[in-house]
Amino acid sequence: MATNNYAKMWKDLGINLEAHDGLLRSLVQGHSDVYLSQENRPEGMKYLDFVISEIHGLRIQELLEAKKQGRKVIGTFCLYVPEEIILGADAICVGLCAGADIGVEHAEQVLPRNTCALIKSFVGFKLANLCPYVEACDFVIGETTCDGKTKAYEMLNDYKETFVLEIPHMKSEEDRTLWRSEIRRLAGKVEEATGRKIGARQLRQGIETVNAKRAVLQRLNSLRRADPAPISGRDALLINQVQFYDDPVRFTEKIDALCDELEERIEKRVGVAPPGAPRILVSGCPMSAPNWKLPFLVEKNGAVIVAEESCVGERGTRNLVDTRGETVDELLDAIADRYLQIDCAVFTPNRERVDHVREMARSYKADGVIHYVLQFCTPYAMEAHRVERALKDDELPSLRIETDYSTEDAAQLETRVQAFLELMS
Numbered sequence: 001m002a003t004n005n006y007a008k009m010w011k012d013l014g015i016n017l018e019a020h021d022g023l024l025r026s027l028v029q030g031h032s033d034v035y036l037s038q039e040n041r042p043e044g045m046k047y048l049d050f051v052i053s054e055i056h057g058l059r060i061q062e063l064l065e066a067k068k069q070g071r072k073v074i075g076t077f078c079l080y081v082p083e084e085i086i087l088g089a090d091a092i093c094v095g096l097c098a099g100a101d102i103g104v105e106h107a108e109q110v111l112p113r114n115t116c117a118l119i120k121s122f123v124g125f126k127l128a129n130l131c132p133y134v135e136a137c138d139f140v141i142g143e144t145t146c147d148g149k150t151k152a153y154e155m156l157n158d159y160k161e162t163f164v165l166e167i168p169h170m171k172s173e174e175d176r177t178l179w180r181s182e183i184r185r186l187a188g189k190v191e192e193a194t195g196r197k198i199g200a201r202q203l204r205q206g207i208e209t210v211n212a213k214r215a216v217l218q219r220l221n222s223l224r225r226a227d228p229a230p231i232s233g234r235d236a237l238l239i240n241q242v243q244f245y246d247d248p249v250r251f252t253e254k255i256d257a258l259c260d261e262l263e264e265r266i267e268k269r270v271g272v273a274p275p276g277a278p279r280i281l282v283s284g285c286p287m288s289a290p291n292w293k294l295p296f297l298v299e300k301n302g303a304v305i306v307a308e309e310s311c312v313g314e315r316g317t318r319n320l321v322d323t324r325g326e327t328v329d330e331l332l333d334a335i336a337d338r339y340l341q342i343d344c345a346v347f348t349p350n351r352e353r354v355d356h357v358r359e360m361a362r363s364y365k366a367d368g369v370i371h372y373v374l375q376f377c378t379p380y381a382m383e384a385h386r387v388e389r390a391l392k393d394d395e396l397p398s399l400r401i402e403t404d405y406s407t408e409d410a411a412q413l414e415t416r417v418q419a420f421l422e423l424m425s
Contacts (some may be wrong), residue, residue, distance in 0.1 A: 007059045009064065020130055023077050024056065027290055030139060034292045038232060040272055042265065043259030045235050051242050051288075059245060060132045066092055067136070073193045075137035076244075077122055078145055079316040080167055080342065082335050083248070086186050087206030089194040095244030096133045096140065099288030101405035103128030110155055116376040116405040118288065119152045119202050120197040127400045128161055133245075134160060141186070143167050145346050146379060163189050176340060183336040188327075188409060203331045207321045208381045213248045213304050214254045217317040224306050225364055226272020231264040233280070233305020234295045235272075241289040273304040278424045281366040283309035283357050283387060285374045291405055294372055297414045303421050307364040310372075316341060318356075345379035353383065354390050361396055364390060367424045368397040370417075377406045 002243035010017060033054050035045075063073050072091040076083075077098055086093040101117070104123025111123055125131035134140070139161040156162045165182050168175035192197055207211070220239065223230060239258075243251055265271070280303050282294070287310065295305055309315060321338040325331040327356040343353035361369055371387055373380045384400050389399045403409055 006061070010056075010132060011060060013060075013132050014129055014134065016129040019128060020056075021380070023100070023130055023330045026100075027055075028053070030290055030292065033302055034234060034296045035238065036311050038234065038272070040270070041235060042231055042258060042261050043239075044254070045231075047254045047258075048235070048238050048242055048298070050187060051246055052238070055245060056287075056335050060136055061077055062247070063133075064094060064135045073137045074190070074193070075133055075140045077118075077140075077149070078143045079311050079366070080143045080145060080339055080344075081141045081165065082183065082186070082339060084203065084206040084210050084335055085190055085198065085332075087209055087248070088187075088198040088203035089190045089196045090202070091190065091194050091196075094133050095288075096137070097125040097131035098122040098260065099291040099405065100125075101240075101407075102130055112211065114376050115148055115152075116374045118286070118377075119148045120376060121288075121405060123152055123156065126156065139163060141165060145344060146377075148376075159353050164307055166345070168340075169348060171340060171347065176336070179340055180333055182337040183339075187193060187332060195398045198328060199251065200326065200328050200331060203328055204323055204325075207323055207331065207335070209248050211323070213243060213252045214317040216252050216259065217243065217260045220262070221307065221314055221317070222265060223259060223333050225277070226271075227365065228269065228275045228277070229273055229279070229304045229306055230265040230271060232295075233273045233282070233308070234292065236300055236305070237287060237292065237295055237308065237312065238289070239288070240308070240316075244312075245289075250373055273299075273302070278303040278306065278421050279306045279365055280368045281309060281357070281361050281364060281369045282313075282372055283360075283369055283379045284384070285370070285377055286311035286313075286373040288312065289383075289421075292402070293405075293407065294370070294401060294409060294413070297410065297417050298370065298421075301414070303419055303424075306366060309353075309360050309362050311342075311344070315356075317414065345383045350383065354386055357387055358390055358394055361394065366396070368399065368420065371398060371400045373400065373402045375402055389424070 015072045073107035074086050074091050075092055075096045083093040098118050099122045106127035107120040126134050142164045144150045153164050168178050231242050249422050282305055319341045321339050322334040325334050369391055373382050388398050
C-alpha cells in the first residue's frame with residue numbers, strides 16, 4: 001500500500017511504512033466487514049466511506065498543504081479542548097489516532113500494562129511511528145481528565161510538544177474560575193504558536209462553525225428516534241468519529257445532506273432494521289476510530305443502536321456555545337461555560353450524567369442499555385453501578401461490557417450480547 005502516491009508523504013513524516021501498510025490493510029478489511037457488509041445503507045454514507053479510505057492519505061495531504069500556507073495544525077485527544085479557539089486563530093484542530101490495538105508492545109515499555117486501551121493506543125501510535133496526524137501536527141493539546149492521561153501526556157511531551165489543560169473535577173464557582181483561567185491560558189498558547197491575535201470577530205466565527213457542526217449532529221440524533229431506524233448505530237458512530245478529523249465546514253454540509261436523505265427514509269418508513277427491532281442505547285467510554293467491535297456485535301444480532309451517551313456521541317454535541325458576547329473575554333467565558341456542562345465521569349458529584357442516561361433511554365425509546373467500559377478506565381467502571389441502579393429503578397435492562405481494543409474476546413462478548421437481546425424478545 002505504500003506504493004501509492006502517499007508513500008513519499010508518509011516517509012517524509014517519519015512513518016514506519018511497513019507497519020503502516022499492515023495497519024491500513026487491517027483498517028480497510030475492518031471497514032469492509034463492519035460497514036460495507038450492511039444492507040440498505042443511506043447513500044450519504046458513501047462520503048464517510050471515502051473519508052475512511054483516505055483518512056491517512058488525502059486528509060493528511062490537506063493538512064500539509066495548509067501548513068505550507070502558514071496555518072498551524074493542532075492535535076487533540078479529548079472533546080474538552082475547545083476547537084472554537086483553535087479556529088479563531090485560523091489554525092486547524094484534528095483528532096489523533098487512539099482507537100486501535102496498535103503499538104502496544106512499544107507503549108508497554110513506558111506505561112504500566114494495566115493502563116486503559118485508549119491511552120496505550122495513542123502512546124503506541126506515537127512510539128511506533130504509525131499516526132500521520134501526530135507527525136503532521138505542530139503540537140498536541142492534552143487535558144487532565146484522568147490520572148492516566150495526565151501522566152501519559154507528561155511522557156508524550158518527551159516525543160511531541162504537549163500543552164496540558166487542567167480540567168477541574170468539580171463544578172463549583174471556584175472550579176469555574178479555574179476553568180475560565182485555563183481557557184485564557186489556552187488562547188494565549190494558541191496565539192503564541194500561530195502568531196495570530198484572536199479577535200472577537202474571528203472567535204465568534206470559530207464558535208459559529210463549531211456550533212453548526214454540533215447542530216447538524218443534533219439533527220442526526222433527532223432523526224434516530226424514528227422506528228424503524230433510518231440509519232444504523234454503526235454508521236452514526238462512524239459519523240461521530242469522522243467529525244474529529246474532517247474539515248468542519250465540509251463535514252457539516254455533507255451530514256446536513258445525509259439528514260435530508262434520512263428524513264425522506266423516515267417519511268417512506270425505510271429502515272436499516274425491521275420495525276420493532278430491539279433498540280439499544282450505548283453509554284460510557286468513547287469509541288475512537290477504528291474501534292467498531294461492540295456496535296458490530298450488537299447490530300449483527302438483530303438489534304439497532306439508536307444513541308450513544310458518550311464523548312463520541314451525544315455528550316460531545318449536546319450543548320452549543322452562547323454567541324451573544326461582544327468581546328473576546330465574554331466569548332471565552334461562554335466557551336468555558338459550555339465546556340463545563342460536559343458530564344464526563346471524571347466529575348464528582350456527577351448525578352447529571354446518570355440523569356442524562358435515563359433521559360436518553362426514554363427519549364430514544366431504548367429497550368435496553370449497554371454500559372461500555374474500557375478495561376482499567378476507573379471513572380466509567382466506578383460509575384457503572386450507579387447507572388445500573390438507576391436503570392433498574394426504571395425497569396430497563398442493562399448490560400455492562402468491559403473490554404479493550406483487541407478481538408480476542410469477540411466471541412465471548414457476542415454470546416453475552418445475544419443473551420441480553422433475548423431478554424427483549
